[in-house]
Amino acid sequence: MILDSLFAVLSKNALITAFAFVGILVWLSYEISRRLTRGHVHGSAIAIALGLVLAYVGGSFTGGSQGLADFSLLAGVGVMGGAMFRDFAIVATAFGAELEALKKAGVVGAASVVIGVVLSFVVGAVVAVSFGYTDPVAISTIGAGAATYIVGPVTGTALGAESGIIALSVAAGLTKSVLVMIVTPFIAPKIGLDNPHAALIYGGLMGTTSGVAGGLAATDPKLVPYGAMTATFYTGVGCLLAPSVLFLAVRAIY
Amino acid sequence: MVIYGVALLSFCMLVGVFVGDILGELIGVQANVGGVGIAMLLLIVLSNLSHQKFHIGSATESGIHFWSAMYIPIVVAMAAKQNVIAAVSSGWMAIVAGVAAVAVSFAMIPLLDRIHIGEDDDS
Numbered sequence: 622m623i624l625d626s627l628f629a630v631l632s633k634n635a636l637i638t639a640f641a642f643v644g645i646l647v648w649l650s651y652e653i654s655r656r657l658t659r660g661h662v663h664g665s666a667i668a669i670a671l672g673l674v675l676a677y678v679g680g681s682f683t684g685g686s687q688g689l690a691d692f693s694l695l696a697g698v699g700v701m702g703g704a705m706f707r708d709f710a711i712v713a714t715a716f717g718a719e720l721e722a723l724k725k726a727g728v729v730g731a732a733s734v735v736i737g738v739v740l741s742f743v744v745g746a747v748v749a750v751s752f753g754y755t756d757p758v759a760i761s762t763i764g765a766g767a768a769t770y771i772v773g774p775v776t777g778t779a780l781g782a783e784s785g786i787i788a789l790s791v792a793a794g795l796t797k798s799v800l801v802m803i804v805t806p807f808i809a810p811k812i813g814l815d816n817p818h819a820a821l822i823y824g825g826l827m828g829t830t831s832g833v834a835g836g837l838a839a840t841d842p843k844l845v846p847y848g849a850m851t852a853t854f855y856t857g858v859g860c861l862l863a864p865s866v867l868f869l870a871v872r873a874i875y
Numbered sequence: 876m877v878i879y880g881v882a883l884l885s886f887c888m889l890v891g892v893f894v895g896d897i898l899g900e901l902i903g904v905q906a907n908v909g910g911v912g913i914a915m916l917l918l919i920v921l922s923n924l925s926h927q928k929f930h931i932g933s934a935t936e937s938g939i940h941f942w943s944a945m946y947i948p949i950v951v952a953m954a955a956k957q958n959v960i961a962a963v964s965s966g967w968m969a970i971v972a973g974v975a976a977v978a979v980s981f982a983m984i985p986l987l988d989r990i991h992i993g994e995d996d997d998s
Contacts, residue, residue, distance in 0.1 A: 640948075643952050644948070647947070647948055647951060650951075665947045665950075665951070668947070668954075669950060669951055669954045670954075672953075672954030672955035672957075673955070673957060673959055675955050676954065676955050676956060676957045676959045676960075677959040677963065679955070680958065680960035680961075681960060686958045687956050688955055688956040688957050688958065688959060689955040689956060690955070690956040698952045698955050698956055701948075701952040702949060702950075702951075702953035702955060702956045706945075706949050706952075707949055707950070707953055708888060708892070708910075708911045709884065709942060710942050710945050710946040710949045710950075711911055711946065712884060712887055712888045712891070712911060712918055713884055713918075713939050713942035713945075713946065714915075714943045714946055715918045715919050716884075716918055716919075716922055716936075716939045718915070718919050720920075733987050737980060737983075740976075740979055740980060740983060741976040741979070744972070744976045744979050745972045745976055748971050748972040748975055749968070749972065752967075752968045763969075766972065767975070767976040768976075789968060789969045790969075792961055792966075792969035792970075792973075793969040793970075793972040793973045793976070794973065795957070795958060795959075795961055795969075796969060796970050796974065797973040797976050798957070799957060799959060800974060800977045802954060804977070804981075812981060813984075813985055813988055814984060818988060819984060819988045822984055822987045822988055826980040826981075826983050826984060826987070827977070830911070831950075831954075834946075834950050834953070835950050838946065838950045842946070842947065845946065846915060849911065849915070850912045850915050850916075851912070853895075853909050853910065853915075854908065854909040854912050857895070857899060857902075857909055858908075861908075
């Protein structure tokens with residue numbers, strides 16, 4: 622009976638439960654960071670990795686697509702980690718960002734978005750071809766999925782790709798965003814990702830808002846506004862280029 | 876008042892997302908084009924403008940700083956709701972495509988980072 626009431630309270634106040642749950646998760650991660658890695662691996666990086674592991678566990682238990690949020694007790698995690706709060710918090714990080722740094726990297730930042738979309742599309746398309754696809758619609762859809770998991774389905778739907786191909790494009794985009802979240806803190810020092818200029822370019826090249834958001838949070842939270850700024854333009858540019866110019870280019874080759 | 880800061884933030888986000896949606900419609904793509912980026916620009920401009928035109932008090936500021944500080948926990952929650960299973964179990968092609976795209980994009984960062992357009996390079 623006590624347990625029932627507890628569950629009722631927790632699921633009735635889903636978002637509050639999520640705050641408490643994530644708080645415990647973050648605390649645990651910072652303890653792991655301090656005690657097991659002596660601070661070498663940043664606490665937020667561990668927290669994000671733990672989140673992904675739990676999402677895997679949640680998905681394999683419930684068979685749903687929302688990770689941990691498919692447990693009814695933790696449905697609030699889905700609200701807290703949803704696009705609304707994510708975007709709200711990203712906008713908040715812009716408060717105090719330097720206008721000068723933005724101006725300096727303006728042109729390169731914009732160029733990096735276009736280069737990023739084309740680059741990922743080409744890489745995805747080449748992989749599709751090397752796996753034996755010859756249909757320009759399928760190749761373009763998978764190429765678009767390698768941009769982000771939103772560009773993939775938008776392109777696939779626009780070109781009339783079959784649902785299996787669209788699902789593959791979503792998976793390619795998901796792989797990208799998960800990977801960017803995990804590896805960014807490890808690669809950042811090697812490629813000079815430690816200043817606003819590089820962060821703007823990083824956001825433009827990677828483009829996955831969730832990947833960039835998680836990756837930079839684990840690397841250096843001060844860089845978040847710069848990377849997020851360019852990344853938010855990426856999906857729009859991708860949805861613009863992939864079903865049009867890039868598809869025509871693929872069709873011209875095949 | 877703390878709510879002034881939260882409201883200012885909300886105002887920036889709503890305007891940005893609205894403009895982003897309109898941009899998407901105008902271009903003819905089914906996506907929001909840079910909505911969050913526009914919202915961020917708006918907030919940066921407003922907060923830089925404030926020094927001359929109007930004053931943002933420290934309580935107002937704390938309404939914005941709170942959400943800025945909630946950013947990492949929100950990202951952790953976001954990670955916990957990803958469809959990791961789908962990404963891992965969809966077969967090799969999707970994973971290879973995702974991994975290759977990330978690798979090539981990372982490799983491009985140092986190349987583009989060397990370009991500083993419109994800057995007086997004294998070094």
